[in-house]
Amino acid sequence: MTTDVLAARPELVEHRATMLDGIWRGSGVPPRLLELARLRVAALLHDEVGSATRTPVAVAAGFDEDVADALPSWPTDPRFTPTDRAALALAEQFVMDCHGITDAQVAELRDALGDQATVGFLIALALFDGFSRAATVLRGF
Amino acid sequence: MSTTPRLPSAIEGRPPDLRSVMAHQPGLQRDFSVLYGTFWSHGVLDHPTKEVARLRNARTTDCGY
Numbered sequence: 001m002t003t004d005v006l007a008a009r010p011e012l013v014e015h016r017a018t019m020l021d022g023i024w025r026g027s028g029v030p031p032r033l034l035e036l037a038r039l040r041v042a043a044l045l046h047d048e049v050g051s052a053t054r055t056p057v058a059v060a061a062g063f064d065e066d067v068a069d070a071l072p073s074w075p076t077d078p079r080f081t082p083t084d085r086a087a088l089a090l091a092e093q094f095v096m097d098c099h100g101i102t103d104a105q106v107a108e109l110r111d112a113l114g115d116q117a118t119v120g121f122l123i124a125l126a127l128f129d130g131f132s133r134a135a136t137v138l139r140g141f
Numbered sequence: 142m143s144t145t146p147r148l149p150s151a152i153e154g155r156p157p158d159l160r161s162v163m164a165h166q167p168g169l170q171r172d173f174s175v176l177y178g179t180f181w182s183h184g185v186l187d188h189p190t191k192e193v194a195r196l197r198n199a200r201t202t203d204c205g206y
Contacts, residue, residue: 015172106147
């Protein structure tokens with residue numbers, strides 16, 4: 001969680017919380033998909049705290065811990081749907097090199113989620129990536 | 142990287158760009174503006190230093206926007 005490391009800037013904590021609440025409750029992206037992406041981004045960035053955290057909205061929606069355990073095997077594990085795979089492939093590429101994202105990858109996600117939720121998913125990735133990096137730097141682990 | 146927009150504008154009559162595509166999520170767009178505005182209007186770093194960091198980040202990610 002980044003709340004602790006941003007404690008010196010309470011106004012940022014508040015606005016960040018508002019934005020994240022909009023992502024989780026109002027973006028139209030299923031909480032399960034958001035949690036999968038958030039956890040994958042955290043793992044790629046070696047954000048140990050983010051990886052160990054579970055988002056209450058996702059848990060309340062029935063997020064399955066077995067799926068979290070299987071996340072490193074998402075390309076082949078049958079528990080992941082084609083939409084999961086489209087979103088996770090895009091999330092990984094977003095973190096590693098966003099210029100490597102292809103037209104086909106975006107089109108696949110648009111087909112699955114629609115335009116509004118696709119935009120919401122990309123904004124979510126930006127937040128997950130940015131704040132995970134910031135938290136890791138500020139914590140030092 | 143594609144040179145054609147991958148998502149349509151959500152604003153009638155306006156071409157797709159960052160703002161018009163983000164308009165598919167007006168609530169998030171508003172919340173982002175508040176958060177981003179707070180970064181710029183609060184804190185101890187002066188604006189030139191923040192701008193250097195922003196530009197460096199944009200160049201590193203090859204963001205033409």
